[in-house]
Amino acid sequence: MIDESKQDLLVQYLLGELDSTTADKVSAEIAVDGELRDFAHEMEEAFASLAYTATPIAPPPELPQRVLRMERRAGQDSRPAPRLRMIWLAIPWALAACLAIACAVLGVEWASTQKSLISLREKAGETSKELGLLQEKNAQSESKLAQTQEALTQSEKELALLRERNVLAELKITTLKAQIAAYKGATAVVIWDRDKGSGVLQLDKLSPAGPGKDYQLWVIDPKKPQPVSAGVFAVPNEGLIRTSFHPAVPVESVDAFAISIEKAGGAPKPQGQIILVGR
Amino acid sequence: MTAAQTIRPTVVRSDFIKSAPTTVEGRLRDRAHRMNRPAQEPDSELEARLISQIAGGDEAAFGMLYERFSASLYGMAFRMMNDAKEAEDVLQEGFTYIWRKAASYDSSRSTPFAWAVMIVRNKAIDRLRTRQRQERLHDKVTTEGSFFQEKDETSADQPSVRERGALVRSALQQIPPEQRQALELSFFGGLTHEQIAERLATPLGTIKARIRRGLLRLRDCLKEGL
Numbered sequence: 001m002i003d004e005s006k007q008d009l010l011v012q013y014l015l016g017e018l019d020s021t022t023a024d025k026v027s028a029e030i031a032v033d034g035e036l037r038d039f040a041h042e043m044e045e046a047f048a049s050l051a052y053t054a055t056p057i058a059p060p061p062e063l064p065q066r067v068l069r070m071e072r073r074a075g076q077d078s079r080p081a082p083r084l085r086m087i088w089l090a091i092p093w094a095l096a097a098c099l100a101i102a103c104a105v106l107g108v109e110w111a112s113t114q115k116s117l118i119s120l121r122e123k124a125g126e127t128s129k130e131l132g133l134l135q136e137k138n139a140q141s142e143s144k145l146a147q148t149q150e151a152l153t154q155s156e157k158e159l160a161l162l163r164e165r166n167v168l169a170e171l172k173i174t175t176l177k178a179q180i181a182a183y184k185g186a187t188a189v190v191i192w193d194r195d196k197g198s199g200v201l202q203l204d205k206l207s208p209a210g211p212g213k214d215y216q217l218w219v220i221d222p223k224k225p226q227p228v229s230a231g232v233f234a235v236p237n238e239g240l241i242r243t244s245f246h247p248a249v250p251v252e253s254v255d256a257f258a259i260s261i262e263k264a265g266g267a268p269k270p271q272g273q274i275i276l277v278g279r
Numbered sequence: 280m281t282a283a284q285t286i287r288p289t290v291v292r293s294d295f296i297k298s299a300p301t302t303v304e305g306r307l308r309d310r311a312h313r314m315n316r317p318a319q320e321p322d323s324e325l326e327a328r329l330i331s332q333i334a335g336g337d338e339a340a341f342g343m344l345y346e347r348f349s350a351s352l353y354g355m356a357f358r359m360m361n362d363a364k365e366a367e368d369v370l371q372e373g374f375t376y377i378w379r380k381a382a383s384y385d386s387s388r389s390t391p392f393a394w395a396v397m398i399v400r401n402k403a404i405d406r407l408r409t410r411q412r413q414e415r416l417h418d419k420v421t422t423e424g425s426f427f428q429e430k431d432e433t434s435a436d437q438p439s440v441r442e443r444g445a446l447v448r449s450a451l452q453q454i455p456p457e458q459r460q461a462l463e464l465s466f467f468g469g470l471t472h473e474q475i476a477e478r479l480a481t482p483l484g485t486i487k488a489r490i491r492r493g494l495l496r497l498r499d500c501l502k503e504g505l
Contacts, residue, residue, distance in 0.1 A: 008487040011494065016401060017471045030388075041389060046498040048393035050466045051355040051400075052444040053451065057347035060367055064342050067375050 002039055010036065014044050045141035170195040174257050174277035183275045190217075190257045190278065197250055201233070201243040209234070209261055216262040218270055221251040227258065255279060326391035327384070334381035341378055348392060349374075351440055352399045359403040359467050369406060373399035404469035450500030458493030461486055 002010070012018050013026040030036045061067075093188060128188035186206040192199040209215050215235060218227035230245040256279040261272040326347060332340035354375060357366035376398050384394055451459055464475045472490065476483040 004488070004491065007491050011491055012472060014397075015465065015471070016404075023442070037388070042498050043494050044389050044393050044397065046494045046501060047462075047466065048389075048396035049443070049447045049450075049497065049501060051351050051392075051396045051441065052447045054351065054354035054358040056465075057348035057354045057357055057366075058441050058446075059345070059353040059370060063336075063349070063367070063371055063374065064345045067371060067378055068338055068341065071375070071378060245460065 002035060005042075006036075007039065010040050011043055014040060014047065052162040086123060106161060147194065150197060167195075172254060176259060176276035178275065179277055180273070180275050186276065188276050188278070192254055192257075194254070198244060198246045199230075200242060200244050201230075203235065205233050205238050206241070207238050208236060212264050213261050213272075214264050214266055215275075216260050216266045216272075217245055218258045218260065218272070219247045219251055219254055220256040220258065221253060222255045223252055224249075227268045229268065230257075285297055323390045323392075327386045329389075330381050330384045330391055330394075334384070340433075341374075344377070344391075344395075345374060348395050351392075353394060354468075355396065356399055356403050359400070359469060360406065365406060366403075369399060369403045371421060372402045376402070400466070400469070407469045445503065447497070450497050453500055454493050454496045458489045458496070461489040462493045462497075 007021075009018075009026060010030075013023055013030075016023075089239055170193055172190075172192040172194060174190045174192065176190065177215065178184045178186060183206070187204045188206065189202045191202075192198055206215070214232040216232045217230040219230050220227045228247045228251055230247050230251055233241070233243055235241060256277060258270070258274050258278075259276040260270045260274045262270075263272070326344065329340040329344045330348075333344065349370065353366060353370050356369040356373075357363060360366045360369060373395070377395060384391070389397070451462075454462075460479075461475055464470045464478065465472075468475075470478065472483060472486050475481075475490075476486040479486070
């Protein structure tokens, strides 16, 4: 008596639903077990009988000839002529040889490519390292440049200060004082630029020199035997007067300034009365 | 001796070389009318002998076996594929297999018809699975009721086929509907037990039992009928 689970297994076997391993086992059992074989036979007959329930349809009459024609063609195709057979037999070997050669060539190419690749990678590594060093140096240089520029700026500032100080140092400001009571109310200031060898004279409350007379400014250089004329100037009224001057000859050093009253047009050396002097 | 070496020139029968109508429907009608051949009683021994001859490359035997089985097998294939062209392709593949594998037929394991049915059914299932037409077919089962026809609508040109068809249909009427449905889905739908269980939302064990019991009832009915 075949149990139900075995019957189910047999049905699935007949319907082709089992995996190959299980199907092989069932097939082996059927081969040695008559009862199983009979049951399988009956089940298959019953199952196949269902085909009778389909409406029979007149089949294509030419189909058997079509099948046979195709089979003949397939048979001819699968049986090449003797001469050709050698070629057919040789083809797989030729293909294998070609494949082997191609593999060898590809292998060599591959090895070569690998070598080149490794070399290129090494070079790339070195280049990358050098690039890193250069970038580092560049960064250092830029840093130094910035520092230098900063120092330069600082130096320029300091230089400007120094120049400013130097300019001030080059200036000599002298207030001239009246030597005569009549000129006590007058003020005269000389600003002398040693570097340029010229100056500015500012006068205030100085009365006009009078007809046929002019005021003349003198620069006293201790290295020169005579005072050096710095020019004559007219005073139209007692208001504020400012005028620049240049000594008639270059002076090396200035000890004092003096203003005298000279005949109109001035004199080469002081001849008139000195009214204002300042050191 | 090979098939190619035993080709006989007298194989072609007159009804094999008739020209086909242009439309599928026309062809089917035409074939149905041309099936008025002399009745041949099904004879398993004769069919087994034909298969043996086919194994030896006998093309005439191949033609005779085709004549005996092809109407039922084509009808079955058409029912499974729901497409005349595909059914024809299935039939061609099935008979190509029979021609090639005739030597593997074992008369102790199955009758020639059952062997041929299983071959063609397997070819149809391969196509169904490949082309994923199962959904459409199964929808047809559920919407149209049954693959199995209640009566023989053919001209029943082969009395043996008609009688067997009537017998099987009668046997099916004695099977509970749920068993019949499971058998329908398995045979014509090409579904496995698992697929049927999934489709019907029923436990696998229940489906196995339905198919097994349905086949046992069918077997018994057929035995009684015979």
